[in-house]
Amino acid sequence: MTAPRSAAPERSVVDRTLSILGAFDKDNRTLTLSDISRRSGLPVATVHRIVNKLHGWGALERCADGGYSIGLRLWETAVLAPRSSALAAAAQPHLVALHGQTSLATTLAIRDGGESICLSFVSNDADAVACYGGPGRRLPLHATAVGLVLLAHAGDLVQKEVCSGPLRPYTRHTITSGTLLKRCLAKVGREGHAVVHGALSEGRGGFAVPVRDGRGVVVAAVGVVGAxxxxxxARLAPQVRAVADAVSRCLRADRPRVAEVGA
Known part of the structure; x- marks a missing residue:
């Protein structure tokens, strides 16, 4: 007699492997097998088998306490992504200089779906780093200045999806209305920059402008974060725009294959 099939389809090896890698984030950098099992929803035996493979390849590293963390081999692969490597390399010296000029945290971000991804974050403020994170940190588009710039230059379908919500309220200043967000994006498009005050964290604000490639397509956003x-x-615009222009010139000179933000 044939055993009845489970209602839920079995997850592929690729799906299970991605679930294991996805269990790690900025707040969970080191995980035990039990932690990975709980966060991925996979049996410990399955986790043990796949983790051993990932560890052998170098995607995961074994820590002294027996836990696991993301390995250098995975990082080496990730930095090959053209959207991140070319932009980050072009922007880094300019972000460092801008940080020195303003004493504010400086950042470069690109869009991935409904989130921004930080490619570089220059700051000596531990609180700013904790809130906005470093390279690889994902943040909602509606709650940061760089996110609003990226969303304002995204395609209509992306804007419609984000504005349809839900829009998480991080503080009392966060935009949670799709109608208000649409108006804000229109303003960003007209003025060429975005400003937020306390939208992601009380007492902190941001200012950002777009970075364009040789065709004028917005591929990233440069911004500053501070009190x-x-x-x-009025004071920050010339300095931040100068950095965006410098990065744009680097992109035109090197002609990297950078995907369009509006795609």
Whole structure:
């Protein structure tokens, strides 16, 4: 007699492997097998088998306490992504200089779906790093200045999806209305920059402008983050735009294959 099939389809090896890698994040950098099992929803035996393979290849590293963390081999593969490597390399010296000029945290981000991904974050403020994170940190588009710039230059379908919500309220200043967000994006498009005050974290604001490739397509956003009382567009705009222009010139010179933000 044939055993009845389970209602839920079995997850492929690829799906299970991605679930294991996806169990790690900025707040969970080191995990035990039990932790990975719980966070991935996979049996410990399955986790043990796949983790051993990942460890052997170098995607995961074994820590002294017996836990696992993301390995250098995975990082080496990730930095080959053209959207990140070319942009980050072009922007880094300019971000460092901007940080020195303004004493504010400086950042470069690109869009992936409904989130921004930080490619570089220059700051000596531990609180800013904890809130906005470093390279690889994902943040919602509606709650940061770089996110609003990226969303304002995204395609209509992306804007419609994000504005349809739900829009998470991080603080009392976060935009949670799709109608208000649409108006904000239109303003960003007209003015060529975005400003936020306390949208992601109380007391902190941001200012950002777009980075364009040789065809004029927005491929990233450059911004600064700091206390709301020092986020003054009239003072910051020339400095931040100078960095965006410098990065854009580097991109035109090197002609990297950078995907369009609006795609």
């Amino acid at each position: 709301v009382d020092v986020i003054r567009p």
